[in-house]
Amino acid sequence: MLVKNAKDILMKAKSGNFVIPSFNFIDLDSARVFCRTAEKHNFPLILAFAEVHKNLIALEEAALVGKFLAEECKAPVILHLDHGTETEYCVRAMELGFTSVMIDASMNDFEGNVRTTREVVEAARAYGVQVEAEIGHVGSNVTESDSSLYTEPEEAARFVSESGCDSLAVSIGTSHGVYKTGTPKLNFDVLHGIARTIPDTPLVLHGGSGSGDDNLARCSREGITKINICTDCYVAALKAVKDPALTDYFDAKAASDKAVQEVAEHYYKVFGTKPID
Numbered sequence: 196m197l198v199k200n201a202k203d204i205l206m207k208a209k210s211g212n213f214v215i216p217s218f219n220f221i222d223l224d225s226a227r228v229f230c231r232t233a234e235k236h237n238f239p240l241i242l243a244f245a246e247v248h249k250n251l252i253a254l255e256e257a258a259l260v261g262k263f264l265a266e267e268c269k270a271p272v273i274l275h276l277d278h279g280t281e282t283e284y285c286v287r288a289m290e291l292g293f294t295s296v297m298i299d300a301s302m303n304d305f306e307g308n309v310r311t312t313r314e315v316v317e318a319a320r321a322y323g324v325q326v327e328a329e330i331g332h333v334g335s336n337v338t339e340s341d342s343s344l345y346t347e348p349e350e351a352a353r354f355v356s357e358s359g360c361d362s363l364a365v366s367i368g369t370s371h372g373v374y375k376t377g378t379p380k381l382n383f384d385v386l387h388g389i390a391r392t393i394p395d396t397p398l399v400l401h402g403g404s405g406s407g408d409d410n411l412a413r414c415s416r417e418g419i420t421k422i423n424i425c426t427d428c429y430v431a432a433l434k435a436v437k438d439p440a441l442t443d444y445f446d447a448k449a450a451s452d453k454a455v456q457e458v459a460e461h462y463y464k465v466f467g468t469k470p471i472d
């Protein structure tokens with residue numbers, strides 16, 4: 196079922212000390228695989244469409260596909276806009292039926308980030324939509340994680356109180372995409388500090404792919420409530436379709452779906468996700 200109150204579900208995961216995965220769908224097939232996997236285990240799912248993928252599937256198409264599959268699914272599904280870059284785009288997603296949005300103004304300075312996030316939060320109240328924001332910055336395809344971009348606990352607390360965001364993406368050493376230098380070292384002291392300072396705000400980890408199962412399992416036990424996974428799904432799909440034994444396009448699509456499902460099931464296990472009543 197499509198979950199309207201995303202915060203409620205995130206708070207249940209937070210108090211149960213487990214993570215709800217957010218998987219990025221890029222087409223009908225991947226969205227369907229994530230929903231069916233969630234349904235198979237009765238696990239909650241955050242079905243995420245990232246603005247950066249709008250050339251693959253438009254927001255309007257993503258809303259139709261996402262809403263249809265979420266409503267049909269027997270497990271709880273939050274339909275989430277990932278890395279929205281502008282207020283107007285986030286509002287459009289809410290109009291179209293997304294039940295959660297992320298505004299990523301983390302490239303701005305603190306005041307600019309608060310201002311843009313606040314604007315989205317105010318708009319979201321009318322739709323009953325929950326808003327995720329980011330403080331600190333999670334980069335892409337970095338070679339070394341830059342500790343100057345880590346989230347400062349005190350700044351996180353001020354940001355949540357001034358912006359009114361419902362959940363917060365934090366930077367503790369992960370990065371988007373493939374790591375060029377192997378499994379990253381995460382700063383759990385920073386995570387503990389943030390979790391202590393804002394105990395009522397669900398914390399989100401971006402750039403989950405390739406971050407190491409032990410690291411991610413520890414994150415889920417020690418303060419993170421939502422982990423975003425994208426790259427690993429499509430790396431696995433590509434590997435599957437490269438099988439030289441495949442000669443039929445339909446078989447290739449089925450192999451790709453199976454690979455994506457295996458990644459999703461793997462992360463549900465690593466995150467210790469549990470059914471939510």
Ligand code: 13P
Nearest residue numbers: 372401402404423425426
């Ligand atoms: P990865 O592609 O590194 O898993 O990151 C996913 C993500 O953070 C989507 O917002």
Ligand code: ZN
Nearest residue numbers: 371401402423
């Ligand atoms: Zn991300």
